[in-house]
Amino acid sequence: MGIQGATGEWEIVIGCEVHAQIVSKAKLFSGAPTDFGAEPNTQVSLVDAAMPGMLPVINGECVRQAVRTGLGLKAEINRVSIFDRKNYFYPDLPAGYQISQWTHPIVGKGEVLLDLPDGKTRTVGITRLHLEQDAGKSLHDQHPNQTYVDLNRAGVALMEIVSEPDLRGSEEVGAYLRKLRSILRYLGTCDGNMEEGSMRCDVNVSVRRPGEPYGTRCEIKNVNSVRFAMQAVEYEARRQVDLLEDGGTIRQETRLFDSAKGETRPMRSKEEAHDYRYFPDPDLLPLRLSEDCVEELRAALPELPDDKKERFITEYSLQPYDAGVLVAEQENAAYYEKVAKGRDPKLAANWVIGELFGALNKKGVPVTASPVSAEDLGGLVDLIADDTISGRIAKDVFAEMVETGKPAAAIVEEKGLRQVTDTGAIEAAIAQVLAGEAEKVADYKGGNR
Amino acid sequence: MSLDKATVAGIASLARIRVGEEELEDLAGELSKILDFVEQLEEVDTENVEAMASVAAMELRRRADEVTEGDQRDKILANAPEATAGFFTVPKVVE
Numbered sequence: 001m002g003i004q005g006a007t008g009e010w011e012i013v014i015g016c017e018v019h020a021q022i023v024s025k026a027k028l029f030s031g032a033p034t035d036f037g038a039e040p041n042t043q044v045s046l047v048d049a050a051m052p053g054m055l056p057v058i059n060g061e062c063v064r065q066a067v068r069t070g071l072g073l074k075a076e077i078n079r080v081s082i083f084d085r086k087n088y089f090y091p092d093l094p095a096g097y098q099i100s101q102w103t104h105p106i107v108g109k110g111e112v113l114l115d116l117p118d119g120k121t122r123t124v125g126i127t128r129l130h131l132e133q134d135a136g137k138s139l140h141d142q143h144p145n146q147t148y149v150d151l152n153r154a155g156v157a158l159m160e161i162v163s164e165p166d167l168r169g170s171e172e173v174g175a176y177l178r179k180l181r182s183i184l185r186y187l188g189t190c191d192g193n194m195e196e197g198s199m200r201c202d203v204n205v206s207v208r209r210p211g212e213p214y215g216t217r218c219e220i221k222n223v224n225s226v227r228f229a230m231q232a233v234e235y236e237a238r239r240q241v242d243l244l245e246d247g248g249t250i251r252q253e254t255r256l257f258d259s260a261k262g263e264t265r266p267m268r269s270k271e272e273a274h275d276y277r278y279f280p281d282p283d284l285l286p287l288r289l290s291e292d293c294v295e296e297l298r299a300a301l302p303e304l305p306d307d308k309k310e311r312f313i314t315e316y317s318l319q320p321y322d323a324g325v326l327v328a329e330q331e332n333a334a335y336y337e338k339v340a341k342g343r344d345p346k347l348a349a350n351w352v353i354g355e356l357f358g359a360l361n362k363k364g365v366p367v368t369a370s371p372v373s374a375e376d377l378g379g380l381v382d383l384i385a386d387d388t389i390s391g392r393i394a395k396d397v398f399a400e401m402v403e404t405g406k407p408a409a410a411i412v413e414e415k416g417l418r419q420v421t422d423t424g425a426i427e428a429a430i431a432q433v434l435a436g437e438a439e440k441v442a443d444y445k446g447g448n449r
Numbered sequence: 450m451s452l453d454k455a456t457v458a459g460i461a462s463l464a465r466i467r468v469g470e471e472e473l474e475d476l477a478g479e480l481s482k483i484l485d486f487v488e489q490l491e492e493v494d495t496e497n498v499e500a501m502a503s504v505a506a507m508e509l510r511r512r513a514d515e516v517t518e519g520d521q522r523d524k525i526l527a528n529a530p531e532a533t534a535g536f537f538t539v540p541k542v543v544e
């Protein structure tokens with residue numbers, strides 16, 4: 001997946017840093033709540049506001065969520081990890097440092113399997129996952145010369161998930177983010193809601209001639225949807241190729257994605273601001289995990305998308321692509337299994353993927369709010385399977401089901417859509433029609449076709 | 450280890466401490482002396498010795514995932530130099 005320049009082929013090299021907000025009731029180091037959308041500064045503890053003398057105490061559930069996520073990414077779980085202070089000044093960071101993990105993260109190397117459009121898969125390396133605090137929120141557009149600061153988000157637990165520079169194009173970036181989100185949602189460790197900012201992505205992009213060493217990379221921030229991440233990669237790769245082909249050089253810098261204009265532009269002029277002077281946080285001891293704790297969490301993991309996909313392929317004889325589509329969301333997979341139970345699994349898959357997902361998309365609702373229940377869609381599939389109605393009529397019946405929420409059998413009865421399969425009855429009906437049109441039949445037989 | 454004036458100026462800027470040009474020379478000397486003092490530790494052979502995080506034989510304490518605080522905006526904003534409509538307000542920081 002390269003990019004064609006004026007002087008030949010270029011390869012795009014991409015790595016992602018995803019910040020995923022952990023699902024928990026309280027924050028990482030305080031007992032303040034984490035709910036989205038509360039009134040400003042109403043979910044702030046004295047620890048989050050960095051009042052003098054306040055000490056952080058780690059939330060055990062946030063630790064377990066990070067371990068679960070690590071296990072879901074088939075990653076090494078580090079039995080000892082250390083919290084460091086990342087120092088920088090910004091009004092929404094009251095302590096002047098963020099508690100993060102630098103040299104000893106809680107999770108090490110893992111992997112994510114990409115499902116590509118052609119049904120193939122590709123493995124992308126995960127470098128690490130570490131725990132850290134979120135910052136507060138700055139609003140710059142409320143006043144001509146003031147910035148407004150809300151600390152509700154300050155101290156909320158984040159997992160920073162860093163990938164290897166293994167991605168080779170915007171399609172793969174999209175596949176990676178969707179798969180990662182799917183795994184997080186299955187695990188229940190992050191809701192993956194990019195619009196509300198509970199999953200945010202920074203994309204590192206560079207280009208090179210195939211086979212050559214990595215080029216200089218630019219980090220693109222502020223990418224808050226899968227589509228924007230893909231757009232940002234395409235714009236940035238083209239920018240870098242054009243610059244290099246004009247004899248320029250790439251400056252390593254942080255850039256911002258402007259979704260309105262679909263372009264990236266330089267963000268920080270002062271590169272020295274990147275000197276974070278990490279050091280171990282003296283307020284926190286090393287985080288130790290027992291073997292028992294890790295194994296207990298491993299044993300309680302749900303069936304994850306890759307395993308479910310494999311099972312769908314073997315148990316239901318589905319094509320890899322269809323299986324991938326069905327398992328992307330846990331609720332979709334559960335719905336499908338209800339429809340497929342005791343029925344032709346391929347026919348069920350066709351109806352769920354082709355008709356149901358189409359109807360849900362049109363209505364803009366998730367499967368959990370489907371106007372047609374799994375039982376009712378199963379009922380429709382039954383009517384097709386026993387020849388009560390044809391596949392073509394079934395589409396009309398389905399449209400009616402989406403409109404009215406009635407079961408298929410009731411609609412078929414009401415509208416008299418039952419298909420006649422008794423050949424004797426069909427022949428009698430034909431004979432009756434022909435008898436009523438004797439003249440035309442005679443014409444036809446006489447050669448007037 | 451010897452620090453030059455430019456490094457000291459850089460450290461001061463990162464720490465947001467105003468240091469005048471005439472102070473840099475003295476500070477460079479003082480900071481270098483502190484670093485030299487601490488550097489003596491490097492003479493100790495620490496091969497195969499695990500790093501020690503605390504002198505107390507303690508494990509990291511964990512809290513339960515329960516909401517125990519919040520809904521105290523007045524307290525949180527009480528010491529703020531300026532606040533409007535429930536927000537802290539500061540001079541505009543956007544570039």
